[in-house]
Amino acid sequence: GGIPDVHPEYNVPEEFQPREVRIKREFAPGEIHVVPQIFALYWTMPKRKAIRYTVGIGRGNLYEPGEFFVGAKRKWPTWRPTDDMIERDPTFEKYAHGMKGGIRNPLGARALYLFTEARGDTYLRIHGTSDVSSLGRAVSNGCARMVNTHAVDLYDRVPMKSRVVLYPKS
Numbered sequence: 001g002g003i004p005d006v007h008p009e010y011n012v013p014e015e016f017q018p019r020e021v022r023i024k025r026e027f028a029p030g031e032i033h034v035v036p037q038i039f040a041l042y043w044t045m046p047k048r049k050a051i052r053y054t055v056g057i058g059r060g061n062l063y064e065p066g067e068f069f070v071g072a073k074r075k076w077p078t079w080r081p082t083d084d085m086i087e088r089d090p091t092f093e094k095y096a097h098g099m100k101g102g103i104r105n106p107l108g109a110r111a112l113y114l115f116t117e118a119r120g121d122t123y124l125r126i127h128g129t130s131d132v133s134s135l136g137r138a139v140s141n142g143c144a145r146m147v148n149t150h151a152v153d154l155y156d157r158v159p160m161k162s163r164v165v166l167y168p169k170s
Helices: 083-088 090-095 148-157
Strands: 019-022 032-035 040-045 049-054 066-075 110-116 120-129 138-140 144-147 163-166
Touching (some): 040 148, 049 148, 110 148, 120 148
Parallel strands (some): 120 144
Antiparallel strands (some): 032 040, 040 049, 066 163, 110 120
């Protein structure tokens, strides 16, 4: 049993592939910064370097800017739609008791769970997807999504309690 930890090859356009970039100013290394206007997630490193991943973000007012920390990390996480999601889209009702992890699961291969001190789990996630067409678009219910292979790469780099900044949409 269990889910094999292998990933299909995704046909990800070259411009969406992760790449090491120089950043304009010094950020503390080991942080995630999501810039929604350009659908970019940066994992900061020393000496003004970062890895830039292309993400899909929350549509409309479902995108929630703010400062968070990684409060949990899961491989092949289970998923349960929030009550708000079920209210917006009743077809989610069938998953009200949760959906097992797997390639069809909306959270994909990996998920970083975003917390705040005040709220605990915010139900916002940075997670994988097998839907390459959702990259570079505002389509989700609030989460930042990335291709499963990129989500695995990021997951392996990010320790618990890492700072996460979701910048406002301009």
